[in-house]
Amino acid sequence: MIKEKIYKYIYLMIISLTILTLLRLILFVSYESDFSSLTTMEVIYSFLTGIRVDIVSITTSIGILVLLLFAPFKFTDNKLFLKVIYYSWFFVFSIICFIIIADIIYFQYVHRHMGNEVLAMNKDDNLLIIDMIIEYKYIMLSYLIAMYIVFKLFSNIINKEFPTQSLGYAKRFGIFLLVLIFIVANIRGKLTGKPFSIADAFVINKIASGNLALNGFYTFYRTISKKQKLYKFYPYKEALSTTKGLLKSNKFKFIDDKYPLQRQYIQKEKVKKHNVVIILLESWSSKYIDSFGNNNLKVTPNFDYLSKNGISFPNFYANGQRSIEGITAIYTGIPVLTEFHSLGKGLELSNLSYIGNIAKANNYSTIAMQSSKGSSFRVGEISKIAGFDEYYGAEDMPLLGDEDKNKKPKFGTWDGNMFKFLNFKLKTMKEPFLSFAFTATTHAPFVSPGQRWEPYPHDKINIFGFLNTLNYSDDMLGEFMESAKKEPWFDNTIFILTADHTIGFGNDKNMFKNTNIKIENRDLENQRIPLVIYAPKILKPKIIKKIGSQVDIIPTIIDLLSWNASIGTLSNSLFDDSSNGFVLFSNSQYFGMVDNSGYVTHNLKNKLESTSNENIEKKALSIYQVSSKLLRANILYKEMK
Known part of the structure; x- marks a missing residue:
């Protein structure tokens, strides 16, 4: 038989x-x-x-x-x-x-x-x-x-x-x-x-x-495992009007009623052919970076130098709490809100304005890499969808650093190896180029690369272990920047440095005796991450206090370079004084919104917390209702031909 x-x-x-x-x-x-x-x-x-x-x-x-x-x-x-x-x-x-x-x-x-x-x-x-x-x-x-x-x-x-x-x-x-x-x-x-x-x-x-x-x-x-509901908090036209009000800008114009949130950049200058290097730093939280948290931890001197000599954004937030959510936000300009899907989990089924595709439409070369293995978060496949023609993971990178040979990071390779590989690959890229690099050494468990990077007693699972690996990663970032300064492409390059998400405070108050770190207000502070735009030959140092988040990076790059581009993002340029600064963030239980009036958190049934006297709840629920409807109907963005 x-x-x-x-x-x-x-x-x-x-x-x-x-x-x-x-x-x-x-x-x-x-x-x-x-x-x-x-x-x-x-x-x-x-x-x-x-x-x-x-x-x-x-x-x-x-x-x-x-x-x-x-x-x-x-x-x-x-x-x-x-x-x-x-x-x-x-x-x-x-x-x-x-x-x-x-x-x-x-x-x-x-x-x-x-x-x-x-x-x-x-x-x-x-x-x-x-x-x-x-x-x-x-x-x-x-x-x-x-x-x-x-x-x-x-x-x-x-x-x-x-x-x-x-x-x-x-x-x-x-x-x-x-x-x-x-x-x-x-x-x-x-x-x-x-x-x-x-x-x-x-x-x-x-x-x-x-x-x-x-x-x-x-x-x-x-x-199917993550059931989505249709939420109708307000009449659709009213919610759409509120959402458009949030996105209104003198730099972008709405162009198609069938795709009501799609906008075209208003070019007032010729396209600038500056290179762009985006570095996404694993778990780098503002509170642990002295130039952003003022906590005298002394583990990020290189980043602090870049912050002082670049444009820093102290009111910058992560849109989510997972790496793939940060990557999704940067690649698409769309936050992964409660009950939304990230790239690799279904969001890619919708037409989106991907950062790599926009760059290529403006005649840029594109490359992406990460310290983790290529299969991690499916970043390889996602990067290709997002328009990055080249992608590399840990398995593609030789071991070239001084890290402890008897230790191996939990995820992929040491950040130093990736930074050296990034510098090597950028030498071969046709200019102008857009690159994306994602670190990993500062991911828990915190494997120490060696005692020279341990200013604190090392522990793989507590905040001291994180601070030591943060010190190492900052050192490798500094080495990369010093090497980059010697390259002919450096003067024509804009570096964008930010984090994927934060790492928690911990509950041991004794750890923070000699710092300004506070355990209170976790909901908001657990989203705050650094952003530095460093281009010493192109942009003058300054501090911009406008509220922003990872999803703002696409329109910000478009604005900086005066690209010919249309976008379907829930964001605006950080250099746009005419637009409203706001942030959408979420975890699996609730989502929230931050603007100049304060913040609100909501579980899609009830308002949880709010520090705002204005109707921020209506703004948050309106943009959630409209964006989820447009994503579901696949009319958030249409590729322009």
């Missing part, structure tokens, strides 16, 4: 994959303009990646059935049992096809695949699946006819006689183990590393490629 089971599994899988490929072809033909940016080879690559997505989708759905099919027990050879398994496969597959067909219909409204937002649809929503089924009854009828044909194909295979072979229990058990490994590998999409994800489907650095490779069933179940 084993041979028969193998034959039938192969035939049924071929039928299933063929049907899903045909559905992908229907998507391609139906929305040809959405995929017009793809070359013939890119279309082929996308279809091949789509087969991989389909294998993961099918195996995830029927994996348990296949394991039961090959279970090493005699009852699994019973004909009735086998028919139940095979026809259950058909039943599950018909559901997959139904969801994909509904997704193809859905695609015309949002020009991306469905995610878990469909769970939040209500009867008033124009995109409700049940309404589409009624409206597209002929398509549903075609689906039923097609499924009948597929049923017949399945039945022919199920009832067909194949060569049989009886095996002993030991061999059957061995085959079962092999099948188990095979199923797990197919569900993961790969044997090693992190499982295949939505971001992995973007094999070509184009949104169209990912949309062609993915299917609606896969994107739905991959995002």
Whole structure:
């Protein structure tokens, strides 16, 4: 019976994959303009990646059935049992096809695949699946006819006689183990590393490629774990008006009512071809940096020098509390608010104004790297989606520093190795260039690179360990800047240094006896991070007290360089005196907003805290309501041609 089971599994899988490929072809033909940016080879690559997505989708759905099919027990050879398994496969597959067909219909409204937002649809929503089924009854009828044909194909295979072979229990058990490994590998999409994800489907650095490779069933179940709700705090027009008021600026103008938050930069000067180097510093919190926290910790002398001789922003905040949220904010200008998805978790399904793509549209070379391994946070795949043509992780970087050879950082390589590699790669980049580099050594647990960087008693899990690794990372930053000053590209370069998020205070007040650090007001202070823009040959040193956050970096760069660009961000330039400075931040339980009047935190049901006498709650809820609606409908941003 084993041979028969193998034959039938192969035939049924071929039928299933063929049907899903045909559905992908229907998507391609139906929305040809959405995929017009793809070359013939890119279309082929996308279809091949789509087969991989389909294998993961099918195996995830029927994996348990296949394991039961090959279970090493005699009852699994019973004909009735086998028919139940095979026809259950058909039943599950018909559901997959139904969801994909509904997704193809859905695609015309949002020009991306469905995610878990469909769970939040209500009867008033124009995109409700049940309404589409009624409206597209002929398509549903075609689906039923097609499924009948597929049923017949399945039945022919199920009832067909194949060569049989009886095996002993030991061999059957061995085959079962092999099948188990095979199923797990197919569900993961790969044997090693992190499982295949939505971001992995973007094999070509184009949104169209990912949309062609993915299917609606896969994107739905991959995002289903975090159910989103539709929130309507105010009438939509009122909420939109409030949101536009927050984003109003003399430097950007709204350009399209269909994409109500998309804005075009108002160029008043020619494009400036300055290089841009963005350095994202792991867990660097304002309170631990003397030039920002005034706490006399003496572990960041190099950063303090850059702050003194650059433009510093003391009222700058992280939009989230995780690294991927900081990366998402910088790459897209969109904060990962409560119940929102980050890049790598579904946000990339929407059309976004990525920083790398904007740079390339202005004839910039692009490169990204991180001290962590390439698979960490899927930054490699995400960076490609965001428009970075080159990407490097820890595995690409040689060990060149003086760190303790008997120790190894928990995540990737030492920051010193990355900074040396960054300097080496920038020498080879065509100017002007945009680079992004993300450090890692200051991530817990705090592995010390050596005693020379330990001004405090070292501990891997408390704040002293962090301060020691912070001292090391600052030293490596200083070495990088000194090396960069010797390069011909330095004088024409703007360095942007900030953090991904903060690190906590700890609860031991004795640690802070000789500092100004206070444990009070954690909600706000746990978001405050440094920002320094350093360009000694281009920008004069000063302090800008405007409130800002990571999402402001895209419009700030556009403003500094006078790029020709349109954006769909929830932010403005930090150099824009005409706009309102505000910050949106969140953790998994609540989100908040900061502006000049104070701050508010909210759990989407109730206001939690507020220090503002103004109606900051309305501003926060309005921009949340509008941005979530526009992201869900994929009308936050449209690429300009």
